[in-house]
Amino acid sequence: MATTTAAAEAADAAGGEREPVLSVRDLRVWYGTERGPVRAVDGVTFDVRPGETLGLVGESGCGKSTLGRGVLGLTPTGTALSGVVDFKGTNLVGLPPKRLQKLRGPDLGLIFQEPMTRLNPLMKISEHFEEALRTHERKLSKTAIRERALEALRGMGIPPSRYNSYPHEFSGGMRQRIMIALALVLRPAFVVADEPTTALDVLVEAQIIKILADLRKNFDTALVLITHNLGIVAEACDRVAVMYAGHIVEQGDAREVFANPQHPYTKELLRSTISLSTTGLHYIPGSPPDLGRPLEGCRFAARCPVAMRGCEEHEPPEVVLAGGVRSACWHQALEADPSLGEELGKDGREPLAVKEISVADEA
Amino acid sequence: MSKQSGGLGRYIVQRLLLAVPMVLILLTLVFVLMRVAPGDPVSAAAGGKLSAAQLAEKRHIAGLDKPLLEQYWNYISNVAHLDFGTTFVDHRKVTDLIVDNGGATLSLTIGALIVAILIGLPIGLFSGRFRDSAFDVGARVFSITTYAAPVFVTGLLAQLVFSGGSLPVSDQADQLMSLNVDTTTHIYIVDAMIAGNWDAVNDALLHLVLPSVTLGLLIVGVFIRMIRVNVIQTLQGDYIEAARARGIKESAVVTKHAFRNALVPVITVLGLQVAMLLGGAVLTEKTFNWPGIGLMLIQYINQRDYVAVQGIVTVFALVVVFISMLIDFVNALIDPRVRY
Ligand SMILES: Nc1ncnc2c1ncn2[C@@H]1O[C@H](COP(=O)(O)OP(=O)(O)OP(=O)(O)O)[C@@H](O)[C@H]1O
Ligand code: SF4
Ligand SMILES: [Mg+2]
Numbered sequence: 001m002a003t004t005t006a007a008a009e010a011a012d013a014a015g016g017e018r019e020p021v022l023s024v025r026d027l028r029v030w031y032g033t034e035r036g037p038v039r040a041v042d043g044v045t046f047d048v049r050p051g052e053t054l055g056l057v058g059e060s061g062c063g064k065s066t067l068g069r070g071v072l073g074l075t076p077t078g079t080a081l082s083g084v085v086d087f088k089g090t091n092l093v094g095l096p097p098k099r100l101q102k103l104r105g106p107d108l109g110l111i112f113q114e115p116m117t118r119l120n121p122l123m124k125i126s127e128h129f130e131e132a133l134r135t136h137e138r139k140l141s142k143t144a145i146r147e148r149a150l151e152a153l154r155g156m157g158i159p160p161s162r163y164n165s166y167p168h169e170f171s172g173g174m175r176q177r178i179m180i181a182l183a184l185v186l187r188p189a190f191v192v193a194d195e196p197t198t199a200l201d202v203l204v205e206a207q208i209i210k211i212l213a214d215l216r217k218n219f220d221t222a223l224v225l226i227t228h229n230l231g232i233v234a235e236a237c238d239r240v241a242v243m244y245a246g247h248i249v250e251q252g253d254a255r256e257v258f259a260n261p262q263h264p265y266t267k268e269l270l271r272s273t274i275s276l277s278t279t280g281l282h283y284i285p286g287s288p289p290d291l292g293r294p295l296e297g298c299r300f301a302a303r304c305p306v307a308m309r310g311c312e313e314h315e316p317p318e319v320v321l322a323g324g325v326r327s328a329c330w331h332q333a334l335e336a337d338p339s340l341g342e343e344l345g346k347d348g349r350e351p352l353a354v355k356e357i358s359v360a361d362e363a
Numbered sequence: 364m365s366k367q368s369g370g371l372g373r374y375i376v377q378r379l380l381l382a383v384p385m386v387l388i389l390l391t392l393v394f395v396l397m398r399v400a401p402g403d404p405v406s407a408a409a410g411g412k413l414s415a416a417q418l419a420e421k422r423h424i425a426g427l428d429k430p431l432l433e434q435y436w437n438y439i440s441n442v443a444h445l446d447f448g449t450t451f452v453d454h455r456k457v458t459d460l461i462v463d464n465g466g467a468t469l470s471l472t473i474g475a476l477i478v479a480i481l482i483g484l485p486i487g488l489f490s491g492r493f494r495d496s497a498f499d500v501g502a503r504v505f506s507i508t509t510y511a512a513p514v515f516v517t518g519l520l521a522q523l524v525f526s527g528g529s530l531p532v533s534d535q536a537d538q539l540m541s542l543n544v545d546t547t548t549h550i551y552i553v554d555a556m557i558a559g560n561w562d563a564v565n566d567a568l569l570h571l572v573l574p575s576v577t578l579g580l581l582i583v584g585v586f587i588r589m590i591r592v593n594v595i596q597t598l599q600g601d602y603i604e605a606a607r608a609r610g611i612k613e614s615a616v617v618t619k620h621a622f623r624n625a626l627v628p629v630i631t632v633l634g635l636q637v638a639m640l641l642g643g644a645v646l647t648e649k650t651f652n653w654p655g656i657g658l659m660l661i662q663y664i665n666q667r668d669y670v671a672v673q674g675i676v677t678v679f680a681l682v683v684v685f686i687s688m689l690i691d692f693v694n695a696l697i698d699p700r701v702r703y
Binding site: 061103104106112119131132135 | 419600602604605606607609610611612613615620623625626627659697698699700
């Protein structure tokens with residue numbers, strides 16, 4: 001481990017960026033339903049590098065979990081995937097199930113939101129570890145399995161005396177730590193943690209976030225951390241990606257984005273965050289669009305306080321701004337290249353007449 | 364380990380204690396139902412051939428002239444001493460009757476359970492795993508049909524199909540006489556085995572096939588649907604997705620994680636099915652003229668022998684309670700959550 005960390009520091013010191021472990025290009029994940037496709041993830045692009053934590057935030061239902069599962073190919077039958085998920089040179093999209101199964105665990109990990117129901121109630125903790133290790137590392141001896149499992153558990157603060165207990169004998173926080181140990185015992189290079197602390201109390205939450213933050217230091221693991229808690233992102237993430245209605249609308253260095261948000265949705269989201277210094281509550285009126293319908297233009301247009309007429313019909317291009325932040329909004333696009341304005345039409349830059357979205361409408 | 368068995372021991376004691384009120388409630392129900400049935404049981408049994416004095420005498424012997432509460436108390440305390448009364452029409456002790464004819468009913472119900480498990484388990488697991496496939500649709504039609512078809516229809520159908528064929532279609536009794544096997548256990552197959560009479564064993568098995576299939580088909584429908592629904596639900600479970608996320612092989616996910624968990628509630632239902640099985644056994648025995656308790660019960664019902672009926676129904680009720688308790692113990696052994 002020491003060598004990889006040293007290598008990472010060397011790369012950082014040289015100012016060079018390391019090769020991404022995972023490169024996602026124009027990924028689409030559409031659920032098949034009776035009403036037609038639900039475009040839960042609709043053209044998403046991002047990279048994650050070794051030892052880096054990417055925070056993924058956005059309103060409920062914007063496709064965060066779908067993105068996390070789509071990357072691992074863990075989608076229900078009837079789901080269509082397209083685009084590229086490049087993991088160390090292999091495109092995971094369209095990979096045969098058998099090969100994906102072999103990658104899940106030792107290369108790609110997933111930690112879930114609800115720890116209470118994620119362990120098989122009829123299997124002891126030891127049996128969970130034995131099954132996982134035996135599946136992926138066939139030559140491991142019985143004692144080696146035990147050692148590896150106990151080491152992973154100890155790292156999460158679970159004493160060896162509990163190794164032969166059943167899941168129902170543990171609290172939620174302990175079960176989540178067991179789930180994390182179970183994911184990490186296989187030493188994956190890339191892990192998605194989907195709201196790992198939402199179901200837990202704040203003290204346990206802090207504990208688990210600390211564990212995840214230590215991951216990248218100790219194992220050089222690349223982590224996508226899905227959360228509703230912007231405080232956690234500021235605390236534990238290197239970069240942040242803001243999702244809205246199946247798109248990433250803004251992504252970049254976490255401190256940069258929080259200090260100086262560019263996309264109107266990011267600004268609204270940050271304004272809606274409750275903190276000790278908050279005076280009065282702000283919220284974004286209206287609700288996200290129905291992903292089951294084909295959408296055109298900017299998906300945030302109906303709720304955007306600075307929307308222009310052209311926004312409703314023309315999809316904003318993503319532009320790279322200072323500090324490497326990417327944003328997909330016409331305002332920044334026009335600033336970067338005024339000639340793009342032609343696409344918006346002649347009065348496309350006029351402010352969009354604000355549709356009265358009142359509280360009464362929503363109710 | 365010691366902690367676990369302690370949990371199991373305590374659970375067994377709790378469950379045994381719980382059986383006491385259960386039995387009392389059931390016995391009370393039997394007692395009340397027997398008494399609200401229309402007609403005077405004694406005069407009905409006697410068929411109007413007795414004088415008033417003789418009738419009163421009979422009533423006195425049966426204890427029917429005593430106050431209800433006293434009758435109730437006698438009934439309960441007799442049952443506690445495993446005395447289920449003496450039949451009215453032929454003066455047999457119900458316990459003797461159970462011993463003589465219980466073996467036939469036991470082999471029939473066990474045969475039916477084996478049939479139901481052999482057919483129901485694979486079909487249920489498969490149709491749940493491959494939901495909405497052609498196989499699943501076929502399995503659903505099969506389970507509804509077998510569930511809806513009355514026993515005598517299935518039984519007659521089986522008899523029609525196999526009459527003249529290689530399977531005997533009715534009557535175990537003649538064989539019992541003709542092959543001359545000592546009745547040690549009153550379970551014909553076991554007796555034949557003890558006697559080392561393999562022709563008789565073979566013959567008994569052949570006789571058992573059609574009645575067992577008929578009765579097994581009665582409960583297999585519920586069985587298939589239960590297993591199927593449980594498999595479908597379990598496969599959508601959180602720990603299934605988590606196991607897949609860990610890269611566990613799909614075959615292991617389905618068998619080790621989904622099937623095992625899906626079968627836990629099915630065991631409970633199997634216990635509840637015993638009541639239905641006993642009800643079905645009565646009809647099956649009638650259809651095949653199978654010399655079990657059910658056949659006796661129908662005879663005594665026809666003769667309005669209410670003491671016999673009450674005795675037999677009481678035994679049935681006790682069997683149901685006993686089996687459901689056994690099932691709970693099995694459940695506790697399998698599912699660690701039950702023990703605490
Ligand atoms: N199995 C499914 N079939 C059809 N639609 C689905 C399915 N799962 C999710 N969706 C839809 O896809 C969209 C994205 O869901 P997803 O769970 O990815 O959102 P999310 O951002 O994780 O939300 P949350 O913050 O509440 O967890 C939602 O509109 C949801 O209704
Ligand atoms: S593109 Fe237009 S509607 Fe969309 S966020 Fe920018 S200003 Fe608002
Ligand atoms: Mg989610």
